[in-house]
Amino acid sequence: MxxxxxxxxxxxxxxxxxxxxxxxxxxxxxxxxxxxxxxxxxxxxxxxxxxNSYHYINDIKKNLHTDGNIKLNLDNIISSGHGLAKDPTISNLIENKIIYFIGPDSAKHYALDAPIKGLTKDINKAEAIILAGFNESQSQDILETVTTKAKKDPSLPIICCNKDRYIRANQRLQPVVGYFAEKIENSLNRPIHWFGKxxxxxxxxxxxxxxxxxxxxxxxxxxxxxxxxxxxxxxxxxxxxxxxxxxxxxxxxxxxxxxxxxxxxxxxxxxxxxxxxxxxxx
Structure with a gap:
């Protein structure tokens, strides 16, 4: 068939x-x-x-149309980034907190849709960290920055809203945010919070x-x-x-x-x- x-x-x-x-x-x-x-x-x-917490739904919609000639309403896009605002457990972790957000600027809207207090570019002011997406070339600096902060504050919530470890890139697998989030989790020897398939x-x-x-x-x-x-x-x-x-x-x-x-x-x-x-x- x-x-x-x-x-x-x-x-x-x-x-x-x-x-x-x-x-x-x-x-x-x-x-x-x-x-x-x-x-x-x-x-x-x-x-x-x-x-896909690397792209906000507006960008996903645009990319589908521009690159794939697919017209899709925003409300027909279900993204793991939505978990920040729509999952009760995850939302509760970041409610009324200052967030250090790691991801593209456009993806910050996933966090801004949630009941947070605000965003900061200074990790030392963070009350929670969100790992939304970043490139392999950025990974070493990000891993060091996050683990250093988290070891100083063992109660600091760290949320990864994309559980994918890899995506397909030609004939190899390219590590993505879930892969690096797992490295952070292993380095800290404590669980972080995950959302996604x-x-x-x-x-x-x-x-x-x-x-x-x-x-x-x-x-x-x-x-x-x-x-x-x-x-x-x-x-x-x-x-x-x-x-x-x-x-x-x-x-x-x-x-x-x-x-x-x-x-x-x-x-x-x-x-x-x-x-x-x-x-x-x-």
């Missing part, structure tokens, strides 16, 4: 689509991905569901977002992601169907059987996010 056939077979469907590794890579939009996404939008409610808190965000649109996740809800862990976790959390996109994602060099033993079975898999690709059912 082709993806096209599955899409047309589902009744009262809802579509959730990851971004990096499904729609695009470091080289730009993947072949047929825009066409596939746009087709989904003609069939049923379609949402972007992404670990594959955690239950992101699945809760998705449920609440869909409910606000009078939609209820069910088996006719189909979630596409290049990370099998994310796919299986959201399947289990929400009782939905998942489709693992294999060829263009982070596990392109891994053994499928080993990954399924480790993470469990997705409902489906597909090589690329392409209407004409064949769906494998597990």
């Amino acid at each position: 082709k993806l096209f056939d599955l899409i047309n077979k589902l009744k009262n469907a809802i579509f959730l689509v990851d971004a990096s590794g499904v729609l695009y890579s470091s080289n730009g939009f993947l072949a047929q991905a825009s066409k596939t996404f746009n087709y989904l939008q003609t069939k049923s409610p379609t949402f972007l569901a992404s670990n 594959p955690l239950k808190n992101f699945s809760n965000l998705v449920t609440n977002h869909l409910n606000a649109h009078n939609l209820i996740p069910n088996k006719s809800t189909l979630f596409f992601d290049d990370n099998i862990d994310n796919v299986v976790s959201m399947q289990n959390h929400l009782g939905i169907s998942g489709c693992w996109v294999k060829k263009t994602g982070i596990y392109f060099n891994e053994n499928e059987k080993d990954l399924i033993i480790k993470y469990g079975k997705p409902t489906y898999s597909i090589e690329t996010f392409n209407l004409n690709d064949t769906i494998k059912t597990y």
Whole structure:
């Protein structure tokens, strides 16, 4: 069965689509991905569901349109950055606090949407630290700055709102904010606070977002992601169907059987996010 056939077979469907590794890579939009996404939008409610606290939703919307010819309403973008304002546990950690925010200026709007007291550029004045996104070239200085401050103040909340360790960059994996946040966590020998796929808190965000649109996740809800862990976790959390996109994602060099033993079975898999690709059912 082709993806096209599955899409047309589902009744009262809802579509959730990851971004990096499904729609695009470091080289730009993947072949047929825009066409596939746009087709989904003609069939049923379609949402972007992404670990992306590096870009604010306005920028995500603009990039989708400019680079991928995808028109998507802001309210159809579910980003892990939303956890700062919309997740009760995370929001409570930063409520009425001065925040040292590590990420692009535009992404600071995720923090400004939350009930914080304000932002500071002086880490010594910080009452909480948010790790939203930064480049590998910046990582060493950031790691030293954050760990030094956190060791002086063991009660200081550190929040990483993107649990991704890597993204696909050509034929290699490029470390991103989750990778470096884990280094900070290990250096401090204490847990930091995480938000994003594959955690239950992101699945809760998705449920609440869909409910606000009078939609209820069910088996006719189909979630596409290049990370099998994310796919299986959201399947289990929400009782939905998942489709693992294999060829263009982070596990392109891994053994499928080993990954399924480790993470469990997705409902489906597909090589690329392409209407004409064949769906494998597990």
